[in-house]
Amino acid sequence: MDKPRVGLKDVAALAGVSVKTVSNVVNGYVHVTPATRSRVEAAIKELNYRPNLSARNLRQGRTGIIALAVPELDIPYFAELARFVVTAAEERGLTVLIDQTGASREREQLVAEGFRAHLIDGLIFSPLALTPEDLAARMDDTPMVLLGERVYDGPADHVVVDNVAAAKEATLHLAATGRRRIAAIGAQDDVAAETSRLRLAGYFEALAEAGLPADDRLVQHVEDYHRADGARAMARLLDSGQAPDAVFCFNDLLALGALRTLLERGHAVPGEVALAGFDDIEDGRYATPTITTVSPDKQAIARQAVDLLAARMTKGSQAEAREIRVAYQLMIRESTGG
Amino acid sequence: MDKPRVGLKDVAALAGVSVKTVSNVVNGYVHVTPATRSRVEAAIKELNYRPNLSARNLRQGRTGIIALAVPELDIPYFAELARFVVTAAEERGLTVLIDQTGASREREQLVAEGFRAHLIDGLIFSPLALTPEDLAARMDDTPMVLLGERVYDGPADHVVVDNVAAAKEATLHLAATGRRRIAAIGAQDDVAAETSRLRLAGYFEALAEAGLPADDRLVQHVEDYHRADGARAMARLLDSGQAPDAVFCFNDLLALGALRTLLERGHAVPGEVALAGFDDIEDGRYATPTITTVSPDKQAIARQAVDLLAARMTKGSQAEAREIRVAYQLMIRESTGG
DNA sequence: AATTGTGTTTACAACGTTGAATACAACGAT
DNA sequence: ATCGTTGTATTCAACGTTGTAAACACAATT
Numbered sequence: 091m092d093k094p095r096v097g098l099k100d101v102a103a104l105a106g107v108s109v110k111t112v113s114n115v116v117n118g119y120v121h122v123t124p125a126t127r128s129r130v131e132a133a134i135k136e137l138n139y140r141p142n143l144s145a146r147n148l149r150q151g152r153t154g155i156i157a158l159a160v161p162e163l164d165i166p167y168f169a170e171l172a173r174f175v176v177t178a179a180e181e182r183g184l185t186v187l188i189d190q191t192g193a194s195r196e197r198e199q200l201v202a203e204g205f206r207a208h209l210i211d212g213l214i215f216s217p218l219a220l221t222p223e224d225l226a227a228r229m230d231d232t233p234m235v236l237l238g239e240r241v242y243d244g245p246a247d248h249v250v251v252d253n254v255a256a257a258k259e260a261t262l263h264l265a266a267t268g269r270r271r272i273a274a275i276g277a278q279d280d281v282a283a284e285t286s287r288l289r290l291a292g293y294f295e296a297l298a299e300a301g302l303p304a305d306d307r308l309v310q311h312v313e314d315y316h317r318a319d320g321a322r323a324m325a326r327l328l329d330s331g332q333a334p335d336a337v338f339c340f341n342d343l344l345a346l347g348a349l350r351t352l353l354e355r356g357h358a359v360p361g362e363v364a365l366a367g368f369d370d371i372e373d374g375r376y377a378t379p380t381i382t383t384v385s386p387d388k389q390a391i392a393r394q395a396v397d398l399l400a401a402r403m404t405k406g407s408q409a410e411a412r413e414i415r416v417a418y419q420l421m422i423r424e425s426t427g428g
Numbered sequence: 429m430d431k432p433r434v435g436l437k438d439v440a441a442l443a444g445v446s447v448k449t450v451s452n453v454v455n456g457y458v459h460v461t462p463a464t465r466s467r468v469e470a471a472i473k474e475l476n477y478r479p480n481l482s483a484r485n486l487r488q489g490r491t492g493i494i495a496l497a498v499p500e501l502d503i504p505y506f507a508e509l510a511r512f513v514v515t516a517a518e519e520r521g522l523t524v525l526i527d528q529t530g531a532s533r534e535r536e537q538l539v540a541e542g543f544r545a546h547l548i549d550g551l552i553f554s555p556l557a558l559t560p561e562d563l564a565a566r567m568d569d570t571p572m573v574l575l576g577e578r579v580y581d582g583p584a585d586h587v588v589v590d591n592v593a594a595a596k597e598a599t600l601h602l603a604a605t606g607r608r609r610i611a612a613i614g615a616q617d618d619v620a621a622e623t624s625r626l627r628l629a630g631y632f633e634a635l636a637e638a639g640l641p642a643d644d645r646l647v648q649h650v651e652d653y654h655r656a657d658g659a660r661a662m663a664r665l666l667d668s669g670q671a672p673d674a675v676f677c678f679n680d681l682l683a684l685g686a687l688r689t690l691l692e693r694g695h696a697v698p699g700e701v702a703l704a705g706f707d708d709i710e711d712g713r714y715a716t717p718t719i720t721t722v723s724p725d726k727q728a729i730a731r732q733a734v735d736l737l738a739a740r741m742t743k744g745s746q747a748e749a750r751e752i753r754v755a756y757q758l759m760i761r762e763s764t765g766g
Numbered sequence: 767a768a769t770t771g772t773g774t775t776t777a778c779a780a781c782g783t784t785g786a787a788t789a790c791a792a793c794g795a796t
Numbered sequence: 797a798t799c800g801t802t803g804t805a806t807t808c809a810a811c812g813t814t815g816t817a818a819a820c821a822c823a824a825t826t
Binding site: 141148 | 813
């Protein structure tokens with residue numbers, strides 16, 4: 091009942107063949123007599139042999155593990171994304187190890203630097219706080235694919251959604267429903283907050299195009315992209331005496347938080363205030379009202395990321411960095427009168 | 429720019445010492461002259477050396493990786509739990525690899541059987557569809573901790589919440605607010621659906637204690653525990669002509685789905701129908717109305733699971749299987765008039 | 767009968783690391 | 797001067813696997 095630690099050696103002994111032959115059977119090598127093969131397979135079964143991956147990996151220089159580094163797992167967007175990544179990786183025989191960076195720059199630096207070196211063959215990384223310099227300073231040569239808008243010139247592949255265009259489209263939709271005072275929730279001061287910057291740019295572009303004045307008092311800054319931040323930001327808007335008739339939230343969690351505040355204070359949505367979000371997480375499809383949102387093709391993001399990574403893992407890193415643009419779709423729902 | 433693959437050997441050569449001395453420095457062995465140490469450290473830095481974990485693990489027979497197997501990552505309860513597990517594991521220097529079983533019995537069997545053998549030192553497993561026989565048939569001797577009510581007699585540790593008591597308390601609370609026709613959403617036919625069975629038992633116990641008749645038509649069966657299932661089940665209840673005045677949903681996702689259906693059809697919550705859930709996911713705290721729910725101490729669950737696992741990883745498997753009961757709390761919110 | 771070919775199996779080395787055993791130097795105590 | 801003692805560094809083997817090259821058996825060809 092202790093640990094017998096069965097290895098090829100033991101199987102070989104039992105089957106009366108060499109270690110390599112057992113290895114050949116395990117790896118499906120063709121030139122093995124059916125007789126030998128079945129004898130070996132019987133022995134494997136009897137001893138309940140499992141290949142030791144550490145040894146195999148040591149020998150081959152690969153582990154078959156890729157890491158997915160995301161800010162937080164309990165942010166639904168990343169949870170949904172993680173699920174797709176795991177599935178896509180599985181189809182290629184890869185195992186996914188998930189790292190949570192907690193959106194801390196320090197943790198993100200660690201990840202980029204390769205603190206899992208030799209344990210992972212590749213990295214899919216969704217950075218939040220990382221600066222371009224951090225990325226440029228990256229020494230580790232583990233293949234890496236970045237998720238999120240391309241802002242770095244490093245040799246890393248990117249999978250992106252056109253944040254500016256998507257944010258613009260969402261804001262224009264609000265304008266098209268006749269709203270004049272369209273607020274934005276989700277601006278961030280941090281220079282590294284690229285997502286925030288791009289969506290804000292799209293928001294302003296839309297205002298200009300719709301002929302609406304840009305009013306800084308309608309732009310709410312937040313610390314994080316959680317429900318609580320959205321709720322507080324909405325409260326600030328309502329308390330400002332400059333109540334908006336529409337709000338574009340830079341993600342669905344912010345929108346759900348904002349919605350909560352609006353309903354709690356008795357404002358009708360979309361009657362009084364219309365609401366749009368970003369990410370299309372499942373929560374938004376079951377809220378009342380359902381939330382109009384930008385829906386990035388998460389499955390495509392995951393698949394493209396895994397494909398890019400797999401390519402770089404085999405072809406080596408000399409290839410040119412590629413950028414893949416993924417489709418999105420504006421889902422019009424009840425919160426804007428859809 | 430290709431792959432130099434730095435090893436102890438290279439560092440040793442550069443520093444002019446033996447391989448083992450470098451190893452000693454890396455592992456913080458005490459008896460190394462400051463001079464030697466700094467020379468080695470310089471060489472490490474210059475070559476950007478990283479220990480090869482595969483080799484280390486091969487040598488030591490451990491990988492420092494534990495697996496967490498859950499049904500689906502984008503079920504908020506498991507996402508929140510995963511986050512706590514990752515954090516708790518990190519504090520012990522362990523890395524967490526997450527497996528999604530998709531609640532399929534086949535995948536769960538694979539996990540229990542140890543298809544990651546030799547890659548993980550331990551397993552935290554939240555099975556849904558696995559039968560006691562499956563678990564009994566488990567050959568793999570990787571330490572394992574089960575999450576969820578104890579229903580198996582195998583030698584595995586368990587971390588549990590008292591589902592019967594918690595469900596009973598939630599249902600009694602509904603009765604205490606004066607409700608007479610309390611429905612239940614979340615029953616399942618599958619014999620392996622232990623969670624469902626226990627929460628249903630608690631529901632019936634509460635009805636009996638409150639002196640309310642048990643009415644099978646008020647018990648709704650579901651396929652999964654997702655929002656969509658809750659929404660459909662609620663629709664069936666409303667269409668049955670036997671509309672309830674309260675509903676106890678076996679998890680918060682079901683409750684959110686049910687809430688959506690109720691509001692969509694113009695029923696007031698809690699005015700007309702009161703609603704209670706289970707799990708205390710963040711969504712429920714931002715829904716309108718906020719959802720009354722049973723809140724298991726997720727952080728405690730995660731910490732206890734990791735502790736149990738760590739203990740079994742060092743002490744070996746001979747120790748008696750332990751069961752740890754974790755606290756829960758009924759959070760009374762707006763959906764029951766709180 | 768000797769040669770070539772084809773399919774099957776094997777011995778050996780190496781991947782990068784660390785535990786055990788050992789060598790060596792410096793020092794204080796006998 | 798000799799003997800331990802202590803601190804520092806080294807050598808060696810082994811973890812379990814697979815790629816390479818070579819050995820072997822046997823059939824088909826010359």
